[in-house]
Every structure is written in structure tokens, then in C-alpha cells.
Amino acid sequence: QAQGDIDAGKTKSAVCAACHGPDGNSPSDLYPKLAGQHSSYLVKQLQEFKSGERENAIMLGMVAALSEQDMEDLAAYYASQTSTPETVSEEVAKAGKNFYMGGDKERAIPGCTACHGPRGNGLALAKFPKISGQHPAYIKSQLIGFRDSVRHNSPNNMMSDISGKLTDEDIDLLSKYISAL
Numbered sequence: 766q767a768q769g770d771i772d773a774g775k776t777k778s779a780v781c782a783a784c785h786g787p788d789g790n791s792p793s794d795l796y797p798k799l800a801g802q803h804s805s806y807l808v809k810q811l812q813e814f815k816s817g818e819r820e821n822a823i824m825l826g827m828v829a830a831l832s833e834q835d836m837e838d839l840a841a842y843y844a845s846q847t848s849t850p851e852t853v854s855e856e857v858a859k860a861g862k863n864f865y866m867g868g869d870k871e872r873a874i875p876g877c878t879a880c881h882g883p884r885g886n887g888l889a890l891a892k893f894p895k896i897s898g899q900h901p902a903y904i905k906s907q908l909i910g911f912r913d914s915v916r917h918n919s920p921n922n923m924m925s926d927i928s929g930k931l932t933d934e935d936i937d938l939l940s941k942y943i944s945a946l
């Protein structure tokens with residue numbers, strides 16, 4: 766298992782900065798923030814863009830030339846950065862928290878906290894991503910992607926099963942709530 770080097774990753778990240786920002790806080794919500802994300806999850810995504818298991822035309826082009834060492838270095842760099850959370854109204858924060866923590870028993874939806882943690886920090890060992898502070902538009906696009914089987918790289922279909930039960934309103938609320946965590 767290769768070890769990531771933060772300084773080498775910073776140098777290699779120059780090409781990524783155009784979309785993901787120099788420190789992984791992407792200025793545009795078309796692109797996900799990578800700052801503070803677990804390196805284990807970042808490496809998994811880069812590998813899966815390369816293998817095609819996670820389909821995305823832009824990222825496929827970006828990872829083509831990356832070695833395993835490059836991936837580890839880039840992941841170490843972004844993991845060492847700090848993400849900037851978004852802000853939401855108190856109303857959204859309250860309703861969002863209820864759903865995020867408790868899910869919906871009647872519809873057999875587990876709380877997101879079970880895997881992503883009460884603060885949205887995920888769990889590095891399990892490769893459960895940090896989702897806190899992410900752009901709401903990106904969170905939304907991924908939940909819809911999992912629901913519509915456009916993105917199908919979550920192990921054991923964990924995210925497809927859950928997102929399959931979410932309405933557009935649920936997704937909207939959760940995306941906003943999580944972005945401000």
C-alpha cells in the first residue's frame with residue numbers, strides 16, 4: 766500500500782485546481798469540494814473513475830494519466846485541507862436534522878448519521894465519505910445519481926437502496942442541511 770505525500774500532492778493538484786479550487790474548496794457548485802475528505806475515500810473514487818465503475822466523462826479524462834502513487838499523494842493533500850461549510854435557514858436546519866438523524870421509520874429509511882456520523886464527518890476506515898460542508902447542488906446530483914443508477918459504485922448498494930426511497934423534497938432538504946454541517 767502506497768503512502769501519500771502531502772507536498773507532492775499539492776504540486777500535482779495544480780491541474781485539479783481549475784475546477785476543485787487551489788485548496789479543494791471549489792468556487793463553483795458544479796464541482797465537489799474535496800477539502801477535508803478522507804484520503805481512503807478519495808483514492809477509491811479516483812480508482813473507480815479510472816476503471817469506469819464510477820462513470821464521469823470529465824474525471825475519466827483527469828485520472829487517465831494518474832499512477833497509484835499520484836492518487837495517494839493527491840488524496841493526502843486534499844485530506845489535509847479544511848472545507849468551508851455553507852449556510853441555511855433555521856427552519857431547514859431543524860427539519861433537516863430530524864430527517865438526517867432519525868430517517869423515516871414508516872418508509873424504512875435509516876438516518877444518514879448511521880454511516881456519515883452526526884456531524885457528517887463519515888468514517889475513514891469504512892470509506893464512508895465526509896459529506897458535511899459540501900455544495901448542496903453536488904449532494905443533490907449524487908443522491909439523484911444513486912437513485913437513478915447513474916452512479917452505482919457504493920458498496921452493497923448502500924446508497925442506491927436509501928436514495929431509492931427519497932422523494933425530491935427529501936433530497937432538497939437533506940442537501941441543504943448537510944451543506945451547512
Ligand code: HEM
Nearest residue numbers: 780781783784785795796797807810811821823824827839
Ligand atoms: C469529482 C478529484 C480534476 C471535475 C471528483 C472527485 C474526486 C476528484 C476525488 C469525487 C469527489 C467525491 O466523490 O466527493 C480530482 C483530481 C483532479 C481533478 C485529483 C486532478 C487530477 C478535475 C477537473 C475538473 C473536474 C480539472 C473539471 C474540468 C469534476 C466533476 C466531478 C468531480 C464534474 C463530479 C463528478 C460526478 O458528478 O460524479 N474529482 N479532480 N475534476 N470532478 Fe474532479
Ligand code: HEM
Nearest residue numbers: 875876877879880893894896904907918919923924927939
Ligand atoms: C456516499 C448522502 C445514508 C453509505 C454518499 C454521498 C452522499 C450521501 C451525498 C456522496 C458523497 C460524495 O460524492 O462526496 C447520504 C444521505 C443519507 C445517507 C443524505 C441519508 C438519507 C447512508 C447510509 C450509509 C451510507 C445509512 C450506510 C449504510 C455511503 C457510502 C458512500 C456514501 C458507503 C460512498 C459510496 C462510494 O464509495 O462511492 N452518501 N447518505 N450512506 N454513503 Fe451515504
